[in-house]
Amino acid sequence: MKTIKKTSLIMSAMALGMLFACSKDDSAETETSKEAISQPSALNKECSYVDAYWSSNAYLNSTIINTTQTNFIYAQNTKIASVFGQAAVTLRIVHDDSNPNSTYNAISYSYPKKIYFGEAIYRAALAKGQIVPAMILAHEFGHQLQYAYGLPSVSESTARPNELEADGFAGYYMRKPSGYNATWAAAGPAFEFAYAIGDYSTSNPGHHGTPPQRRSATRLGWYLGEYNLSASAFDSNFFYYYNNVLSGSYRGARPSTVTDEMDAFINSKMEELRKINSGEIDGTEFGKLND
Ligand SMILES: [Zn+2]
Incomplete structure (x- = not known):
C-alpha cells in the first residue's frame, strides 16, 4: 500500500473560467498497476484506464493537439524543472474521446512523481494564449516541489x-x-x-x-x-x-x-x-x- 498525494486543478467544463477547484487528499491504494504507460513514445490508446481520478474511458499518451503544442509543453516541462534545479517529472496527456470534457483537469501526483494534464483544460487554456497552459504546468510543478x-x-x-x-x-x-x-x-x-x-x-x-x-x-x-x-x-x-x-x-x-x-x-x-x-x-x- 502506498500513500498517494495528489493535487488537482479542476475547472468546470460547463462554465469556462468560472471555477478552479483543487482537491488534495491522501488515499491508500496500489498505484503501480495504474501507471500503465511509462514510455514517452507510447501511442494512443495503449491503455484504456488511467486511474480513479479520471473517467473510465480516459487514456494516456504523450501528444497534445499537434506537434507544435506537444513540443511546446514538453519543452516547458523541462524548463520549469530546470529553473528550480530539478529533473523534469513524467508528464502525460489525458484524453477521453467519448467525453472530452471529462479531461478538464490537471493533477500533480507525489508518487510516482508525475503530472497528468487533461486535453480539455489544455485546449481551453490555449484558447486564452500559449502562456496559459505553461502557467498551469508551472503551478502543477510547484506541487512537485512541495512534495520533494x-x-x-x-x-x-x-x-x-x-x-x-x-x-x-x-x-x-x-x-x-x-x-x-x-x-x-x-x-x-x-x-x-x-x-x-x-x-x-x-x-x-x-x-x-x-x-x-x-x-x-x-x-x-x-x-x-x-x-x-x-x-x-x-x-x-x-x-x-x-x-x-x-x-x-x-x-x-x-x-x-x-x-x-x-x-x-x-x-x-x-x-x-x-x-x-x-x-x-x-x-x-x-x-x-x-x-
Ligand atoms: Zn494546485
Missing part, C-alpha cells in the same frame, strides 16, 4: 497555503529570464484566467484562496522571480511576505535568504500587493500592472 521538499512550511486546515504557494511558484517561473521570461502584459491576464478565479469556500479542505489572495500570491511570486531562489528559500521568503507582512497580522523574523536589497525591493511593492490582496486592485486592473 516537504513544503509549504505553513499549514492550514485547507489547501490554501499549498495552492497559493503553487501560484507563487508559477509567478516566479513566468518572470525568470531563464524561465518563461514573460512580460506582465502577457502574464497578468493569463494569471487572471488561470489562477485568480479562486473560491470563497474558506472552510472547504480544497480551498485555493480567494481570487484577490491568488492574484497577490502570483504577483508576489512574480516579484520574487527577480532573484535566484531554491524551492525552500522561495517558500520561506514567500510566506515571510505573504503570511507575515501582507496579512498585516504578524511579522516574523526575516529569513536569512532575504537580502537587504530584496527586502527593499519587495517592500517597495508592498502597497500594491496589499491593494491586490484587499481587492482594491481588481482583476481587470491586475492584468494591466507594470512589470
Whole structure:
C-alpha cells in the first residue's frame, strides 16, 4: 500500500473560467498497476484506464493537439524543472474521446512523481494564449516541489497555503529570464484566467484562496522571480511576505535568504500587493500592472 498525494486543478467544463477547484487528499491504494504507460513514445490508446481520478474511458499518451503544442509543453516541462534545479517529472496527456470534457483537469501526483494534464483544460487554456497552459504546468510543478521538499512550511486546515504557494511558484517561473521570461502584459491576464478565479469556500479542505489572495500570491511570486531562489528559500521568503507582512497580522523574523536589497525591493511593492490582496486592485486592473 502506498500513500498517494495528489493535487488537482479542476475547472468546470460547463462554465469556462468560472471555477478552479483543487482537491488534495491522501488515499491508500496500489498505484503501480495504474501507471500503465511509462514510455514517452507510447501511442494512443495503449491503455484504456488511467486511474480513479479520471473517467473510465480516459487514456494516456504523450501528444497534445499537434506537434507544435506537444513540443511546446514538453519543452516547458523541462524548463520549469530546470529553473528550480530539478529533473523534469513524467508528464502525460489525458484524453477521453467519448467525453472530452471529462479531461478538464490537471493533477500533480507525489508518487510516482508525475503530472497528468487533461486535453480539455489544455485546449481551453490555449484558447486564452500559449502562456496559459505553461502557467498551469508551472503551478502543477510547484506541487512537485512541495512534495520533494516537504513544503509549504505553513499549514492550514485547507489547501490554501499549498495552492497559493503553487501560484507563487508559477509567478516566479513566468518572470525568470531563464524561465518563461514573460512580460506582465502577457502574464497578468493569463494569471487572471488561470489562477485568480479562486473560491470563497474558506472552510472547504480544497480551498485555493480567494481570487484577490491568488492574484497577490502570483504577483508576489512574480516579484520574487527577480532573484535566484531554491524551492525552500522561495517558500520561506514567500510566506515571510505573504503570511507575515501582507496579512498585516504578524511579522516574523526575516529569513536569512532575504537580502537587504530584496527586502527593499519587495517592500517597495508592498502597497500594491496589499491593494491586490484587499481587492482594491481588481482583476481587470491586475492584468494591466507594470512589470
Ligand atoms: Zn494546485
